Amino acid sequence: MIVLGFESSCDETGVALVDAAGHAIPRLLSHALHSQIAMHQAYGGVVPELASRDHIRRALPLTEYVIKQSNLTLADVDVVAYTRGPGLAGALLVGAGVACALAxxxxxxxxxxxxxxxxxxxxxxSQDPPEFPFVALLVSGGHTQLMRVDAVGSYALLGESIDDAAGEAFDKSAKLLGLPYPGGPHLAKLxxxxxxxxxxxxxxxxxxxxLNFSFSGLKTAVLTQAKKLGDQLENRKADLAASTQAAIVEVLLKKAxxxxxxxGLKRLVVAGGVGANADLRNQLNAACAKRGIRVHYPELHLCTDNGAMIALAAGMRLQAGLEALDGAYSFDVKPRWSLAELGAKSLPSAGAA
Structure with a gap:
């Protein structure tokens, strides 16, 4: 079963093909990604209307490229998957519209x-795929969550951010330091x-x-410290960046x-854009090694939003029998969409060890 996947939730257009037949895990055949970073840098953040228009320009050329790279044809595609949410409404509508029209x-x-x-x-x-069950630390853009994952579609929420997520703390702190968009990677480099x-x-x-998170207070503390430094900020910017990153990573490490x-599980999965942070990976690796815990990450190029993860998720849900496919091509998108609506549940609150 060949699945074509589209990702267009924010500022990356991703398209990918996976083969979900005859493999325990769907096999990635080809993928392509276009980032809008250069376009949004002039504005210091994502401009939703510009993001939507750029998705329109990129979707079909990327599809043609992915099909060519896989040595398949569009006729070989069995299912067309797309990101339904969460994300920017206009951007989601582009991906959903292209996918449903093509299907x-x-x-x-x-x-x-x-x-x-x-x-x-x-x-x-990844080259080292996990096995169920595991704990997932999901650190993606505006989301920071800890989940217990027992199978595809079986998710229990352990904790989540009650305000700013870790990715937002990186980006907003970077902006306070005058670093360019996207701020998180620039802050980590500094x-x-x-x-x-x-x-x-x-x-x-x-x-x-x-196991909940809160990073809005950290952002305020960075702002306060930057103001205190005044003219000295430029000379101390690297120290403030390092101290900010250390605070975020320590909280993520402790909660994980x-x-x-x-x-009581012995397998940890870390996913999402912040999961590419080298300091976070190093500290998680060391802590897990001491506790006899296996830790798994996506390949670095698949940490950001991408079509491969959408095609993969579709393929794994189909393999698990969680989707009943029909011929309807009407669609809606969900800019705000909790994983709980997929059948996930929250575990009773428990003290953090």
Missing amino acids: AALGKPAMGVHHLEGHLLSPFL AEQGDAKAFNLPRPLMHSGD MSAMTLT
Whole structure:
């Protein structure tokens, strides 16, 4: 079964093909990604209307490229999948519209996919894929969540951000430091030159007794410290970047290890854009090695939004018998869409270890 997947939830247009037949895990055949970073840099952030228009320009050329790279034809596609949500409404509508129109033209079914489920399952495309069950630390853009994952479609929420997510803390702090868009990677790069202990920044909710996150207070602390430095900020920018990153990583590390203790599981999956952060990976690797925990990540080029994770999620849901495909091509998108609507559940609150 060949699945063609489209991702257009924000500022990347991704298209990919996977083969979900005859493989325990769908096999990636080809994928292509166009980033809008250069276009949005002039504005210091994503401009939704410009993002939507660019998705329109990129979707079909990327599809042609992916088909050519796979040595298949459009006639070989069995299912066309697309990101239904969450994300920017206009951007989602572009991907959904292109996918459903193409599916209708081919006479093949279309399938909407949850963006976060794509991230959650993306490590299955790595050279070291996980096995169920595992704890997932999902750190993607505006989302920071800890989930217990027992199977495809079986997710229990352990904790989540109650305000800013980790990715937002990186990006907003970077903007306060005058770093270019997208801020997170620039802050991480600058942090390599700084002293992580230079500033005693808060670690919000680290000792809260639960597995929830909060990073808005950290952003405020960075702003306050930047104002205190005044003319000295430029000279101390690397130190402040390093201290900011250290605070975010320490909270993520503490909560992730607490989730492992709470569940008793010995396998951790880290997914989403922040999962590419080298300091986070290094500290998680060290902490997991001490505890006898296997930790899995997507390949670095699949940490950002991409079509491969959407095609993969569709393929894995089909393999698990969770989707009943039909010939309807009407669609809607869900800019706000909780994983709970896929059948996930919240576990009773428990003290963080």
